[in-house]
Amino acid sequence: MSVLIVGSTALDSIKTPKVENPCLLGGSASHAAVAASFFSPVKLVGVVGKDFPKKYLQLYHRHKIDLAGLQILPGKTFHWSGEYEVNMNNRRTLLTELGVFETFTPTLPESHRDAKFVLLANIAPSLQHHVLDQMRHPKFVVADTMDLWLNIALPDLLKLLKRIDGFVLNDSEAHQLTKEDNVFGAMKKIHKLGPKYVVIKKGSHGSILSGPRGYFICPAYPLSRVVDPTGAGDSFVGGMMGWLAAARGSIDDNFRRGMVHGSVVASFCCEGFGLTQTAKTRRAQIDRRVKELEKLTRF
């Protein structure tokens, strides 16, 4: 089955202690869509400006991503610029130019409204609502978010939590949302806000699922060199949703392996700037790392 993915489509300028890369393809939906495309057909919903490089549209095409829901509007593409510290864990935003994103309304083509798997990648909760309003009978809806929306759009986000099946966020966001330091305590509180599946991302420490079958401790693939972690969280959730949409059987049966596949796609994402490494990756490489993770966690 195909996955509908809405989120940001951006040009990222990323500075790390060693190098600076201007105008990389970025945004939550770009990372999630390419990640999901390894496993399922993807329908991308987003907006870019007239300045959006053709090579990036070609990149989407190469991954067979359906662009009927990608609006190309007069004006500039959303541009994010950020800088990483030496340890690659702390990031600070240098610049955000919304461009065409400022007035973006994600109107879905008729062909998109019957999608069964919906990923509301990181974007304003009001836009995530707007997409859900247009869907007919989605089977499985997952949302991601970021600290910004917890700060400026909390009521919208809380309403969204009552409409989705799964919620994915990182550990500091979980703390911000619940005021609970303990990650398992935080997950309990988030369940009470609505979602049946809660996934907390912990970067290089992996991720944790709390769902109907209890907890799952999902490993991160061991990388001895991280080039650029931007988009790793989006790749994780995108890969997870792509895998779930493709898998036979129940969501409950498949959720753990979905997370592991997302985790592996995220590991490739970290090995290059922006989407450069992810875009070069082949399915066989992903399957190999999933097998390795099986061996690295058995005891």
Added chain:
Amino acid sequence: MSVLIVGSTALDSIKTPKVENPCLLGGSASHAAVAASFFSPVKLVGVVGKDFPKKYLQLYHRHKIDLAGLQILPGKTFHWSGEYEVNMNNRRTLLTELGVFETFTPTLPESHRDAKFVLLANIAPSLQHHVLDQMRHPKFVVADTMDLWLNIALPDLLKLLKRIDGFVLNDSEAHQLTKEDNVFGAMKKIHKLGPKYVVIKKGSHGSILSGPRGYFICPAYPLSRVVDPTGAGDSFVGGMMGWLAAARGSIDDNFRRGMVHGSVVASFCCEGFGLTQTAKTRRAQIDRRVKELEKLTRF
């Protein structure tokens, strides 16, 4: 087989945001010895003062810990006092009174020199050397350490790394030792300093082994409430060594399960102040959590 454990034997006063507990049984060797005792006979090597409460000697006795190597000297027992922040991750030392520990020389009884499994729990590297000097043919030697020794006794510690089989340290200590931010990069550098097995502890994120069979990602048992993490790292390494000393087969075959058993004993340690919860734990409870961890990590 029995495990010889040398380290500190102390009285700990621990303050958390909710409560203060004076004069708990503590010290790296106390935690490690009780943890190891679930699996193997233990020979404890340490020193206490005349003020050392009888109830703590009885606690050691209940765990069948051989105290022939525990010196009881005129003077005061080593006393450590510390405080935890709200999130239980950051600890600061309020007070350290060395007492009889200041002039401690760990002289081994004749009966101890043939022990095959040796755990040099956290203590000055010069004392760890002194114990090794007295051993005849140890089969498997593991050392733990702390940031203090990296700061004030680095040459001694580096010499020790050439004499041991396994080295256990936490992620910030690994960074301090190698100047390497990436944990897998740090482990590669530590292997070059001597140890065949390198274990990095990451608190609630679990631990990682780098050994002859590659990496192992060891989970932490999910706890939704941590009462006091003091001694969790010592319990982990103690439990691991106790399990290894008891297991049949090669160290390589057993190392992963040893770590998981250590991780589970550490989880009990975190559920009470000092050793209170660990001392109440039964072997069957440990085995149950190990089985749970197997289920929580399978995919």
